[in-house]
Amino acid sequence: MNFTQLPKIELHCHLDGSVRPQTVLALALQQGMALPTEDSSEIQALMVAPPSCPSLIEYLQRFELPISVMQTAEALSRVAFEVLEDAAAEQVRYIEVRFAPSFHLQQGLGMEQAIAAVLDGMDKAKAQFAIDANLILCGMRGFPIELCHQTLKAGQAFLGKGVVAFDLAGREDPGFSKDYVEVCQKAKAMGYRLTIHAGETGCAQNVVDAIELLGAERIGHGVYVCQDAQALALVKARKVALEVCPTSNIQTKAFAEMARHPVAEFVRDGVAVNISTDNRTVSDTTVTTELDRVDQAFVLTIEEYRRIYRASVAACFATSEIKEGLLALNDHWW
Ligand SMILES: O=c1[nH]cnc2c1ncn2[C@H]1C[C@H](O)[C@@H](CO)O1
Numbered sequence: 041m042n043f044t045q046l047p048k049i050e051l052h053c054h055l056d057g058s059v060r061p062q063t064v065l066a067l068a069l070q071q072g073m074a075l076p077t078e079d080s081s082e083i084q085a086l087m088v089a090p091p092s093c094p095s096l097i098e099y100l101q102r103f104e105l106p107i108s109v110m111q112t113a114e115a116l117s118r119v120a121f122e123v124l125e126d127a128a129a130e131q132v133r134y135i136e137v138r139f140a141p142s143f144h145l146q147q148g149l150g151m152e153q154a155i156a157a158v159l160d161g162m163d164k165a166k167a168q169f170a171i172d173a174n175l176i177l178c179g180m181r182g183f184p185i186e187l188c189h190q191t192l193k194a195g196q197a198f199l200g201k202g203v204v205a206f207d208l209a210g211r212e213d214p215g216f217s218k219d220y221v222e223v224c225q226k227a228k229a230m231g232y233r234l235t236i237h238a239g240e241t242g243c244a245q246n247v248v249d250a251i252e253l254l255g256a257e258r259i260g261h262g263v264y265v266c267q268d269a270q271a272l273a274l275v276k277a278r279k280v281a282l283e284v285c286p287t288s289n290i291q292t293k294a295f296a297e298m299a300r301h302p303v304a305e306f307v308r309d310g311v312a313v314n315i316s317t318d319n320r321t322v323s324d325t326t327v328t329t330e331l332d333r334v335d336q337a338f339v340l341t342i343e344e345y346r347r348i349y350r351a352s353v354a355a356c357f358a359t360s361e362i363k364e365g366l367l368a369l370n371d372h373w374w
């Protein structure tokens with residue numbers, strides 16, 4: 041199937057993993073920062089996780105360079121604008137971008153300023169391109185939990201003004217949820233929607249815990265429920281959407297090859313599935329490429345793509361007005 045012109049929805053896209061390599065170079069030069077190289081293809085090679093990447097931990101090391109140049113309001117706005125520009129160019133009509141405000145405080149920005157800067161770039165792109173967007177704030181596992189509380193507080197004033205949800209990202213240890221019950225309860229009480237990275241690297245029980253202990257409405261990845269019938273049944277019964285990022289899962293060695301990825305089986309089994317990039321640069325991909333790769337491995341039908349699209353509309357954290365517009369696009373295209 042040719043996905044190029046079809047409308048798309050991206051629900052799982054990290055800002056810091058989706059910076060154009062040329063922009064990293066330009067920002068570093070502008071900021072007088074020393075770089076290991078000034079060749080943008082070599083910069084790209086430093087930012088893309090290699091096929092030989094041994095694990096999620098190695099994958100996460102690819103974010104250090106882009107984060108180092110994303111420490112000013114101007115840089116954050118620019119990167120946010122460009123991510124929406126890139127997404128709009130491939131007919132992504134709605135995107136939820138996510139980032140961790142706590143990673144952008146190295147040069148004196150406050151969390152509120154970092155969030156405002158990202159929203160400013162997104163607003164400018166929304167005005168210019170055929171795309172709508174919202175922002176998800178990430179709390180990072182493996183760092184002091186107090187930073188999650190500060191993130192929630194910093195984002196509060198932006199709820200309903202571009203910020204829609206809270207996420208937990210970073211390394212995934214078995215049983216991590218028990219440490220985040222209070223944070224997630226607080227997030228919900230404040231009005232944040234909740235999506236949690238879980239079941240990315242081998243532990244289906246983490247998905248069950250994220251739903252039952254934390255109240256996750258969506259799961260980032262969640263792919264390991266394929267190995268646990270009860271976890272899969274829970275995801276289906278609660279209509280929890282999985283934000284599936286196939287290339288990222290191959291890079292982190294969750295699955296050895298695309299042919300073994302459970303995404304098509306999920307779609308055919310009635311699981312609510314969205315297909316996203318995770319990281320446009322670190323995974324060197326686009327939503328169109330992700331769909332092409334799934335299609336090449338499993339042959340998606342148009343009806344299956346419709347299902348993915350509709351499930352993505354249902355699961356997104358947009359207003360009902362935006363959702364209606366996205367569904368109308370679906371009618372228009374087919
Ligand atoms: O796939 C992922 N799993 C867990 N954490 C991730 C993934 N992709 C990116 N991150 C981390 C690295 C980024 O610095 C952070 C915030 O975007 O989120």
Ligand SMILES: [Zn+2]
Nearest residue numbers: 054237260318
């Ligand atoms: Zn992710």
